[in-house]
Amino acid sequence: MTETARGPPMTKVLNLDAPPGITALKRAKRRRPGLLVANAVILLLAAMAVSTILTNPRFEWGTVGKYFFEIRIIKGIGVSLGMTAATMLLSLVLGTVVALMRMGSSRLMATVAAAFIWVFRSIPMLVQLLFWYNLAALFPTLSLGIPWGPRFVTFDSNSLLGPLTAAVIGLTLHETAYIAELIRSGLLAVPDGQRQAAATLGLTPGQTFFRITLPQALRVIVPPLGNELISLLKATSLVSVISLADLLYSVQLIYAKNFQTVPLLIVAAIWYMIITGLITLLQQRLERRLSRHTLIPADRAGKVKGSEHSL
Numbered sequence: 001m002t003e004t005a006r007g008p009p010m011t012k013v014l015n016l017d018a019p020p021g022i023t024a025l026k027r028a029k030r031r032r033p034g035l036l037v038a039n040a041v042i043l044l045l046a047a048m049a050v051s052t053i054l055t056n057p058r059f060e061w062g063t064v065g066k067y068f069f070e071i072r073i074i075k076g077i078g079v080s081l082g083m084t085a086a087t088m089l090l091s092l093v094l095g096t097v098v099a100l101m102r103m104g105s106s107r108l109m110a111t112v113a114a115a116f117i118w119v120f121r122s123i124p125m126l127v128q129l130l131f132w133y134n135l136a137a138l139f140p141t142l143s144l145g146i147p148w149g150p151r152f153v154t155f156d157s158n159s160l161l162g163p164l165t166a167a168v169i170g171l172t173l174h175e176t177a178y179i180a181e182l183i184r185s186g187l188l189a190v191p192d193g194q195r196q197a198a199a200t201l202g203l204t205p206g207q208t209f210f211r212i213t214l215p216q217a218l219r220v221i222v223p224p225l226g227n228e229l230i231s232l233l234k235a236t237s238l239v240s241v242i243s244l245a246d247l248l249y250s251v252q253l254i255y256a257k258n259f260q261t262v263p264l265l266i267v268a269a270i271w272y273m274i275i276t277g278l279i280t281l282l283q284q285r286l287e288r289r290l291s292r293h294t295l296i297p298a299d300r301a302g303k304v305k306g307s308e309h310s311l
Contacts, residue, residue: 063263080237083239088229094172095176120173126241128173132161133167139157141156142154142157166242182221186219189217215290226279226287233276
């Protein structure tokens with residue numbers, strides 16, 4: 001018997017970090033000249049925009065730097081942030097109540113909640129601010145007491161409803177209508193089987209809501225709620241029409257005296273972008289924290305896929 005000659009055993013080198021599909025995708029991208037042209041055009045336009053912004057003397061960046069930390073602007077930022085925080089907290093509480101009323105078994109409460117949402121989503125925010133600021137023209141005095149009976153406490157509307165109070169009321173009612181719908185959509189996204197399983201385990205309705213339903217609903221609620229918070233921050237600029245010294249109104253007071261309109265508007269725009277960027281980062285961190293039990297991190301997902309290809 002003759003022994004057949006055998007060559008050295010062939011070995012297959014597996015790359016767990018780079019699956020074959022990714023390598024093929026990279027090669028396909030290299031063969032697409034249209035993508036390279038589009039990237040070059042985008043970079044060229046971006047460079048032209050940056051060059052125009054930095055070299056145009058009419059932007060007056062020196063004036064922007066001079067007033068960027070001006071004390072009146074810093075105080076205006078504090079007013080805008082304070083209104084945003086107070087309005088969002090009140091809207092979350094009231095919005096949760098309205099959403100639960102809307103989903104409740106009582107037809108009367110559901111109808112009242114639906115009417116509230118319809119009214120305050122229909123009226124523009126600017127109209128609501130002006131209405132609450134001028135409420136004294138409709139009700140010169142506000143009182144607490146028994147309907148068609150004695151009054152226990154009476155308030156003067158002009159002294160009670162100042163610009164800040166009117167702004168918080170108008171913003172809160174407007175935001176409550178939107179947040180109620182966000183919360184309702186998040187609660188409806190949780191399957192009924194979760195609540196039925198909790199009832200089988202003997203959990204009370206309150207325990208089911210706070211331990212089972214709400215944690216799952218937050219994953220649906222948080223992304224649009226972050227967008228609503230950013231929209232609310234920008235909407236606080238509307239209170240300048242009722243002479244409340246927020247960020248925009250503080251800027252307007254300054255450029256009304258020195259006539260440096262464009263540089264001071266740039267100051268306001270930069271501050272709004274900075275605050276919005278910080279809110280976006282906090283929103284992303286909160287989303288990752290809420291999804292940590294449901295999503296696989298990107299680096300682990302790549303290793304898992306690579307190991308599957310190697311089998």
